[in-house]
Amino acid sequence: MTGLLVAKQILMTLYSKYEVYITPLLKFLLALISLLLINSRIGYMDSIDKMTVVLIVALMCSFMPMNFILLMAAIFIMLHLYAFNLECTIVLGAGFLLMFLVYLRFSPKDTLVVLLMPICFLLRIPYVIPLAMGLIGTPVSAISIACGVIVYYMLHFVTQNVSVILAMADEERTARFKFVVDGLLHNRDMVITIAAFAVTVILVYFIRRLSIDYAWTIAMVAGAVVNITVLLVGDLMFDTHVALLEVVLGNALSLLLAVVLQFFVFNVDYSRTEKVQFEDDEYYYYVKAVPKIVVSKPEKKVKQINSQKAKTAPRSRTTH
Amino acid sequence: MLNEERIILMTKMASYEANEGKKNVAIGSYFRGDYIGWQVLKSIISATIAFVVVFGVYIYYDFETFMTDIYKMDLIEFARHILSMYLWTVGIYAVIAYVVYMIRYMRAMKSLKLYYLNLRKLSGMYKQ
Numbered sequence: 001m002t003g004l005l006v007a008k009q010i011l012m013t014l015y016s017k018y019e020v021y022i023t024p025l026l027k028f029l030l031a032l033i034s035l036l037l038i039n040s041r042i043g044y045m046d047s048i049d050k051m052t053v054v055l056i057v058a059l060m061c062s063f064m065p066m067n068f069i070l071l072m073a074a075i076f077i078m079l080h081l082y083a084f085n086l087e088c089t090i091v092l093g094a095g096f097l098l099m100f101l102v103y104l105r106f107s108p109k110d111t112l113v114v115l116l117m118p119i120c121f122l123l124r125i126p127y128v129i130p131l132a133m134g135l136i137g138t139p140v141s142a143i144s145i146a147c148g149v150i151v152y153y154m155l156h157f158v159t160q161n162v163s164v165i166l167a168m169a170d171e172e173r174t175a176r177f178k179f180v181v182d183g184l185l186h187n188r189d190m191v192i193t194i195a196a197f198a199v200t201v202i203l204v205y206f207i208r209r210l211s212i213d214y215a216w217t218i219a220m221v222a223g224a225v226v227n228i229t230v231l232l233v234g235d236l237m238f239d240t241h242v243a244l245l246e247v248v249l250g251n252a253l254s255l256l257l258a259v260v261l262q263f264f265v266f267n268v269d270y271s272r273t274e275k276v277q278f279e280d281d282e283y284y285y286y287v288k289a290v291p292k293i294v295v296s297k298p299e300k301k302v303k304q305i306n307s308q309k310a311k312t313a314p315r316s317r318t319t320h
Numbered sequence: 321m322l323n324e325e326r327i328i329l330m331t332k333m334a335s336y337e338a339n340e341g342k343k344n345v346a347i348g349s350y351f352r353g354d355y356i357g358w359q360v361l362k363s364i365i366s367a368t369i370a371f372v373v374v375f376g377v378y379i380y381y382d383f384e385t386f387m388t389d390i391y392k393m394d395l396i397e398f399a400r401h402i403l404s405m406y407l408w409t410v411g412i413y414a415v416i417a418y419v420v421y422m423i424r425y426m427r428a429m430k431s432l433k434l435y436y437l438n439l440r441k442l443s444g445m446y447k448q
Contacts, residue, residue: 090380094373101366102413106420174383181381 005295008264024062031061031069034115037122038076041159045083048076067104070111081158085165087177088158091184095154099147110137110144117148118155124246126152128254130197131223132261134204135216142198149197153190157183192234200227211288213270220258224251267293326445333438341435347428356421363417367410375402 015022035054043049057076061069074096081089104111113129120126129148133141158165161183168176184190200223207219228251235242268290276287337345347355379386 091377094377097373098370101370105363105366106417174380178381181377 002295004263005267005293008267009295027064027066027069028058028062030115031058031072033119034069034073035076037119038073038080041122041155042077042080042084044080048079067108067111070104070115073115077155084158084162085176087173087180088165090177091180092154092158095150095184099150103143103147107140107144110141113141113144114148114151117145118152121149121152121156125250125254125257126193126197127200127224127227127247127251128257130200130227131204131220131254131258134201134219134223135208135258135261136265137201137205139202139205142201145197145201146194149190149194150184153187153193154184157187188234188238189240192231192238192240196227196230196234199230200224213273216262216266217259220255220262223258224255227251269293323445326442329438329442329445333435333442336435340431344428344431344435347425348432352425355425356418359421360414360417364410364414367413368406371406371409 032054035057039049039054047053057072061072078089078093078096081092099114104114113133117126117129120129126149130142130145133145157180161179165176165179168179203226204219204223207222208216212218228247231242231247232244234240269292270290272291274289274291276285276289278285278287350358
C-alpha cells in the first residue's frame, strides 16, 4: 500500500511539474482515439478517413478547449453521415444541435462525459461513467450521461441498419427519415440504459455524501448493484435482451476502475477518524474529521563512499 | 526582505485570477439584472432555434400526411396550438435559465467578495 501511495505522490508531482505538456498530450490522445473510432465505425467519407487528417485535427484539438474535441467529433460524424445518407445526417444533426443549444451551454464542462460515453460503450465498460460521475460530479451529470448514451445509440442504430437504409429507394425519402426517427425514439435499450445510469448517478452521489465510514466504497458497490438491477428489470419489463454476463462483468470492471479513481481522489484513513464537539455563540458543532492518507516521497540520499580518497588524492599529488 | 505570508497570498490570488477568477471577474463586471437578462435572452434564442429544429423534424416526419391534411385543417387553430407550445417551451426554459444564472451570479459575487477581501489584506501588508 505504501508503495502505491508513493507512486501516486510521484505521479501527482510529475503531473504538476509537466502539466503544460501532459494536458495537451492527453487532449491529443482523446481526440485521436475519438476520431479514429468514428472513422473505423462510420468511415463513409474517404477524404476525412485518412490518418493525416485525423492527426492534424487531433493536434489542433490539443491546443483548444475540451469542447472543441466534441465539436470536431460531431463534425466528423456529420460529414461521414452526409456521405452515407442525407436523412441520417438531418436526424443526427438535429440531435447534436439540440444537445449543444439546450443543455451543453449550461454546463460546458460536462462535454467530456458526452465524448467518453460512446468510447466506453465500445470498450464494453459504459457503467464506469455513471459510477465516476456519481463520485466526482453532481446529480445533474445524469443529463450529460444521457446525452452521451443518445449519441452512442444514434450511431449504433445507423451502423446496425446500413443495409436497410440503403435498400430504401431515393423516392422513399420521407419513409427513410421516418425509419431513422422511429429507430431512435422507440429504442427501448436506450431508454432503459438512460434510466439505469441516471438512477446510478443519483444514488452514488447521495450515498458518497453520507457521513458514514467507507461512504465512497458503499456508494460504488450500491451503484453497480442498482445499475445491474435496473437493467435486468428493464429487460424483464420491455424485453431488451440484456446480456447478463456482459453486464455483470462490465460492472465488475467498472467497479475496479472506480476504486482506482477513489484512490486518486478520495483516499482517507477511517481508522484515525476524530469526532469533536464544540460550540460558539450561535451554534453547536459536531465535527467528524477523517484524515487523508499522505506519504511523503522518499528522498534519495547519496552516500559518497570514495569521499576520503577524493580529498586525499590531491594532497598526495602535491607531496611528490 | 521576502514576506512569506504575502507571497503565499499573492500566489493564491494569481492562481484564482488565472482560473476560476477569470470567469467570475467577467460576471462581476455586469449588474445583476443585466447579466441575468442577457443570459436569459441568449437562452430564449437557443430555445427558439431548438423549437424550430424539433418542429421541422416533426413536420418532415409526417410530411405526406401533413400535405394532404393542410387543405382540410383549421390553419389558425393549428398556428395557435404551435404558438402556445412554443411559448410553454421557451417559458419553462427561460425560468430554468433564470434560476441557473441567478445562482451562478450569486456564487461569482461571493467568490469575488473574498478575492477583494484578500486584495485589501495584501494592500495592508504593503503598508506595514
